Amino acid sequence: MGRLVTWRQRAGARWARVPFLGSLYGRVFIIFWLTLLVVLAAVMWAQRGDPRSLHAIPSPEKARIQAQIEKLMAVAQGRDIPLSVLVARQNQHHGHRRTPYKLYWVPDSAPLDSLPRELRHFMSRTSDTAEPLQRLYHRYMLAGPFPIVTSREAGRFYHARRWQPRLPFVLKILEKPEHLLGVTMLVSTPLLLWLAYTLTRPARRFQAASQRVAHGELVTDSDLERGPREFRDAGRGFNQMVTALNQMVTGQQQLVSDISHELRSPLTRLQMARALAVRELGDSEALARIEQEASQLESLISELLTLSRLQSQGHLERERISADALWQTVIEDAQFEAGQQGKQVTSNGIPDAMLTVNVRLARSALDNVLRNAIHYADQQIRITMERDEGQLCLSIDDDGPGVPDSMLKDIFRPFYRVSAARDRQSGGSGLGLAITAQAIQQHGGQVNAANRPQGGLAVCLYWPCS
Known part of the structure; x- marks a missing residue:
């Protein structure tokens, strides 16, 4: 715990040396920008693994698709059957057997209107790619293009297989705006809590220091001169004010104490003179009155000294x-x-x-x-x-x-x-x-x-x- 406190103090001192980061408005600005950066980075990282965006085909999957196409090409050449007919038969056969994949043969000269909308969209996105790519459309993963050139025709193969895994939870969250807002609030909460702590910690120090002053404890607090520059300046001014008040109160109390001490000397001489007068002249009503007034003045001085002493030590000895x-x-x-x-x-x-x-x-x-x-x-x-x-x-x-x-x-x-x-x-x-x-x-x-x-x-x- 001691090392953590020391590290925090050193980190705060380093921050304070930077003009922009040492101020309160600089820290607020940086924290808001850092929050936005973290949220954007989290969204971009989550979208990197989104199967609904174009991405490379894994090597095993690519090899398997190419093997299926080569097998189909061998059958077409051995039996002299057009690729479009063979693909239609195979899709019909595989569809009957509920196989999880389907092939599309698109000749270069063929019209595209009869193709599924998803396939047309995928073809427009991959028309200029040198390597086959894949993307998820609803429940099917489309892959291609796989260009083929034969003696009869030229075209491209596209592969579609049923997508079995469920969409990752993170991607489901980002599908709707309210979910994205929730993620933003979740990611930004720690940073905003840190911001709130940074703002309120010096304020709590000022609150505790002001309460101590209100209770009569005129003691400076070095912790007030830590934190953002605005709070450091305010803390320095607060400590200077407490020091000035302490000096003022101490000076006033010292003045009362000095006056009380100075009054005791003539009072003592007065009492001694009264005692000598009683010894030489005997007791009288006037001398008795002098004794009474001197005793009352002695009591007053004692109480003044007590009040001054207790006031000067009241906030130090508790x-x-x-x-x-x-x-x-x-x-x-x-x-x-x-x-x-x-x-x-x-x-x-x-x-x-x-x-x-x-x-x-x-x-x-x-x-x-x-x-x-x-x-x-x-x-x-x-x-x-x-x-x-x-x-x-x-x-x-x-x-x-x-x-x-x-x-x-x-x-x-x-x-x-x-x-x-x-x-x-x-x-x-x-x-x-x-x-x-x-x-x-x-x-x-x-x-x-x-x-x-x-x-x-x-x-x-x-x-x-x-």
Whole structure:
């Protein structure tokens, strides 16, 4: 198999060097002409063995016919009987005995109107031949001419014998136009399949590559730069686009990471200055407020670094893992945290499903939603997991205050806060649900939120699975 793949790659490289064959339109043109050539060659080859066309007489058959004529000539000369009379008697005698052959004597001066139509046609086709030929007419094989010159007259013998073998199957097919059309389709099918494969294989590569980009995998694919010239150029442009997108995303993420790191230095100095002030002056309401704001800023920077790190590694570090191994520990941690606050997290169980994900990113996505639900729920948080047409649906429902309907789509934006239910005093940075939304989008999934009729918020995460 490895040698076959190598041979195909080398053959494709050689084709690519030829300007005409390296292009898509050149290959289509060549394949159509090759199909026509193969069909014509097959028809011409089949007609070469057609007994209904003029062809040479096999040597044994020719010798046998000549022996019959010589025997007849000897009888005519020995008994002094005209050839026409002797041939008529012999044909009548052989016809009575049902012999499979018949002789025709045609003198040079004799009229041709009385001869059978098939014989007249055969004579017109063989009038200029130096050697006897034969051809099939219906059920008789006509052979001749065999020229004879005697003291009385000159003329030609023609031999007709009953054709016993059946017409070859290939020739029967070519007798009717619809049969010829069927043969043409049969012969051209392999070449057309090859053409379809040649056209669709690069298209399938582009389809797979575009799906990977849609799922957040900004990785170039060298296979896109193979095949016909048009697809190679398009593949090269696609890889350049992916490289540019990757650089843009990486640069943006690096900028966020650098800013976050730079903010930590003055923040650390601020915390140290606050500690020194407490030691020298004692604790006060103003210093406590500084500590609170510094802690919140520290949390915000940490989440920014987490978001930047997960985004930059989300499309590079993926593995195939079961849903149970992926999220069971996250659910158990949420149940423990909710229990410490007097709340309860329940689950209907994790279905048997396999996912290809960045493990840290997928766990962080569910953990952020669960923490948000635990924070705002009154008593109950319910996790429901179901498989539906190639995706795994995770629904996290709480019995908290919910979110205004006009803000349901905005809660997944970075730093967005719902004033009716959330402010800075709650300690949230507004990045948790944004991390969840971007994580799911990188994996080709969806996330949405809706208010429950009985109160509370329901967040649904849709993950592609198998």
